Amino acid sequence: MKTGKELGTIKMMNGNEAVARGAFEAGVKVAAGYPGTPSTEVMDYTNLRYKDIYCEWSNNEKVAVEVATGASFAGYRSLALMKTVGLHVAADALGGAAGSQINGGLVLVVSDDVGRIAGDDYNDCRHYGNMFNIPVLEPSDSQEAKDLMVEAFEISEKYSTPVILKTSSVICKTTSKVIIDENYKYEAKFRDKYPISFSKVIMTTIMTKAKGSEHPKLTKCFNDFVANMAQLAEDSNSAHYNRLELNSKKIGIITAGTPYYYAKEVLPEASFLKLGVINPLPKKMIQQLAAHVEKLYVIEEGHDVLEKNIKDLGISVIGKELFPKFPDMMRFTPDVIAERLVPDAEVRKPRTDVPFRLPIACAGCSHNFISSILKKHKIKAAADVTCGLIGCFPHMESYQLQKCMGSSIALTHGYNIAKNYSENFVAMIGDGGFWATGVNGLMNLVFNNSQSTVIIVDNSCLAMTGGQNVASSEFGFNYKPENRLDIAKVCEGIGIKDIVTVDAYEYETLEKSILNAVNAKTNSVVIVKKPCVTQFKLPKSEPFHIEQDACVKCRKCINVGCLAIESKKNNDGEFEIVINQDLCTGCGLCSTVCHKDAIKN
Amino acid sequence: METNDTGKNIIIAGVGGQGILLFSNLLSKYYLKLGYELKISDVIGLGQRGGGVESHFRYSTKPVLSPFIKAGDVDYVISFEQTETLRFLHTLKKDGVIFSSTYELTSTSVNTGLQKPMPESKTELIKAADNKKYIINPDEHKSADFNISKMMNVVMLGYYAEFRGYSHNDMIQIVKENVPEKFVEGNIKAYEKGADIARNNLAAK
Known part of the structure; x- marks a missing residue:
């Protein structure tokens, strides 16, 4: 075996850096994404280190997947980046890409917030692999994150399908060694396999096997993606990314991602099937492991996706009955495995009396000015996905309602028409949420004759994920002053009757503006401007x-x-x-x- | 410096803004130079907004498997905030060691009245732990030209290096190479302060 030194240089990288490196080594030309903890830095690293790759923060995740799909159709390898909650937004776009022929490889890098470390979601993006019948790959450390990123593009092109590379909050934020070839020369990979037949890359899934679809003009458009996936399933039995480690006959474990390392550390003698591609499954390898051991377990974080898929193959396996899923378990760690599978394992429990920490706004945050005024005047409000959502937590109680990104405007409209505008109920939304999907709610509010008030908190960036640019920011990967979108002008163009822009720190003006807007018998927008104190490191005044x-x-x-x-x-x-x-x-x-x-x- | 060190499991803890990630980054450079295998896993959450931050830092002569350290396997808890120290006491080995600042950022849930404060003194609870402990009270080392609370990460690095008997020259070189130029001087000062406090503490023990 060659040592690391002979193969290349050893670098310490976290999962996000490694995925970016993988994109570079795969010859990706276009990267589009939407920020979302924990995977945001994939784009930041790509833009910072690999200048040959075109990068953009798109308006939302759906747009990002569409941009990447277009680039893939043009023949170039492309990636779309988002967290799992963002894939819900982009699901329609992915559904359209799934089942159609692929020119340049198309990979979605999607990250689960395992353990709800940064968010409040308990989603599992692997379900989309089942729903759209597309491959899902899952690395267990940084080296694999890089290697599987390259593999994802190979699979995408070979089996003509979009691919999901699933990472997790643990992978993204864990630093481990990666061997790279410093002399690697970047080249944008191009593949023009389906150059003329546009019909082959329309949404063919809906027509496959449909009544009357036998016509040769239709059948020639078909992409037998089901057969492609079956082929990948067959090939994955001997692929290098899936590894069978036959040891003790007592315990066998099927696993992927960081849970592989948790289990390996706790049960070093056990037999393992370590999966790199978790959808489709290598049936023969699983059967081989099942035949080798007395007890077969599946150890996976998130939902019971592997478990259900293994059981669907007709193989019985012990999973959630031993390792219960949400809400009983949040963060999967070696302790959890030891407690259940190691006899006489010492169980250490933390003190239960140490106070927990709920998030709270940074000192000087403009959101506090708004929530303070709303509370003072007993104005109810819907918050959005923004730093201001902290005001929804029970220790603040500034807002009454908070749902998904961009939702507060339509939530408010719905509430107000149901209550006949009998209460003062307004929408609060950040500039990020506004551009992501909130602007749709605002258009809807106008042409459906709503009299609701919307407070748009413009802090010039996506503050919660670390200050990435939005459409109205004065910076960005592809920023040009003349292309900056102006929130007030867009509101005016949409048809908002009453628009006012105020500085968050001008308390009295802000208070008056909000009250005027609420009392106006028309739709209205209050734009509250103040750059994010943390991201832009605003100069401090004398402390109080x-x-x-x-x-x-x-x-x-x-x-x-x-x-x-x-x-x-x-x-x-x-x-x-x-x-x-x-x-x-x-x-x-x-x-x-x-x-x-x-x-x- | 101990010979035949096959590796250690360290949890570095504190709250957002205390430079936990810089601490683990600087320390990683030291162990990399010595040829160790490393895995460092950061749990950040909403750290910037009053949340806790924890870094699981593992170095070993053998490949490191789990990114998280199992409770009971931790050699050192290095904490910059004493509420966070209490959160990780149970993870220590019997002969594990605590390094803790007495700095405290009150939990937001206590400030707002959602939760009751702990009745006992946190510092006393740490002192009562069965493990060996080294406690730094930043107020005792404050001076007009040096805000120790803001530099606790690098102070603690100096303290830890002195405790382990590591080369201060090597460590200061790493600090020089990895912090922005305008902060080098302040960080070296903080490092030396930490090593100094450690020398006094260790001599007193």
Whole structure:
């Protein structure tokens, strides 16, 4: 065996970096995506390090998949990047690509937030492999993330199908070694297999086997993608990306992703089938393992996707009865496996009395100004997927409703027509959510004669995922000042009657603008501008402090929802409300709610 | 420096903004130079907004398997915030060691009254743990020109390196190569401060 040194250079990379490197080595020409924790950095690394690859943050995930599909049809390898929740948005686009012939390889890099580390979703993108009958690949470390990324493009072209490369919050944020060839010369891979017949790359799935489809003009358009997948299933029995490790006859484990390493560490003697391609499954390998061992387990994070697919092959396997799924289990770790499969395993439990940490807005965040005014005037509101959604948590209670990205405008419209506008109920949405899909809700609101108010919080970026550009940002991979979209102008173009733009820190003007909009008997938009304090590192003003003699501990300032305001014991063991001088940005919002005038700077 | 070190499992903990990822990045460079295999897994969550951050750091002479360290297998808990220290005490081996700052960022759920604060002093709870512990109180080392709370990550790196008997020259070289130029001077100062505090603490023990 060659050592790493002979093969190439060893680099330490996290999963996201490795996927970007894989895209480079696969000769990808076009990368389109939408930010989503934990996989956002795949695009950032691609753009930063591999300048030959065209990168864009698209308007939303559906657009990204369409851009990538178009590039693939043009013959070039292309990738679309998103988190699993984003694939729900893009599902229609993927459904259209699935089943049609592929020119340049088309790979969707999709990341599950396993353990709900960053989000509140418990989704599993592997279901889309079953639904659309397309391959799903899953790496278990950074080396595999790079290698399987290249393999994904090979499979996409060989079996003429879009492919999902599934990563997870653990893969994305785990750094391990990757061997790379520093002398690798990039070349955009091109394959023009179906150059003229446009009909072969329309949505052929709907016509396959349909009544009257025997006509030769139709049959010549068919792509027998079902047969392609069957072939891949057959080939995967001897493919290098699936590995059978026959050891002890007592326990056999079918697994993929990081759970392979959890299980391998806890049960080093066990026999393993380590899958690189998790859809379709290598039936013969599974049968071989099943015949070798007394007990066969499937160890997978997320949903019971592998388990169901294995059982569908007629092979019995122990899975969720031993490793229960959501909501009983969130984060799959070696401890979970040891507890259930290692006799007399020592079980260590954390202290249960250590307070948990709910997210709260950064000090100086414009969202706090808005939620503070809404609470003050008892205006109900729907929040969106934005940093402002933190206001929905029970410790803040600033908003009454919060659903998916871009939803708050239509949610508000629905609420208001059902209640005949009898309450003050407004929509709050970030600039990201607005462009992603919220703008659709706004158009809908206009032509359906809604009188609702929409507050658009323009912080000039997608703050929650780390400050990526949106259509109205003054930066971006492909930014040109003349192409920047203007939120106010778009609202005006759509037909909003009452539009006002205010600075978040001008409290009184903001308060008046929101009240005017709510009271107007027409549709209205309040655009609240303030660049994200964290992403743009806004200059700080003199920090505020609380004069303890004047403070009556009413906690009104804490309920503003600022990270800098703490309730902690002083040296005498007494609780005090204090402002963290390192965190305070001096925005002064807390001083506006103090009725004892105890907050000073 | 101990000979025949086949590797260690370390959990580095704190809250967003404390530079946990920089700490594990700098430390990884040291072990890479020594030829160890490494796996570092960061659990960040909504760290920037008052959440906890944990980094599972494993180096070994053999390939590292699981990115997460099983509770009970941890050699060192290095924590920059004492609530987070308490969260990981159960993960330590019997002979595992705690390195903890007494800095505290009160949990948001306690601030807002959603949860009750712990009645006991967190520092005392840490001191009462069965494990060997090294506690740094940032207030004792504050000075007008040096905000130790903001530099606790690199202070702790110096402390840890002194504890392990590592070459400070090698470590400072790594700091120089990996932090932006304008921060090099401040970081070296923080590193030396940490090594200094460790020398005093270790001598006192």
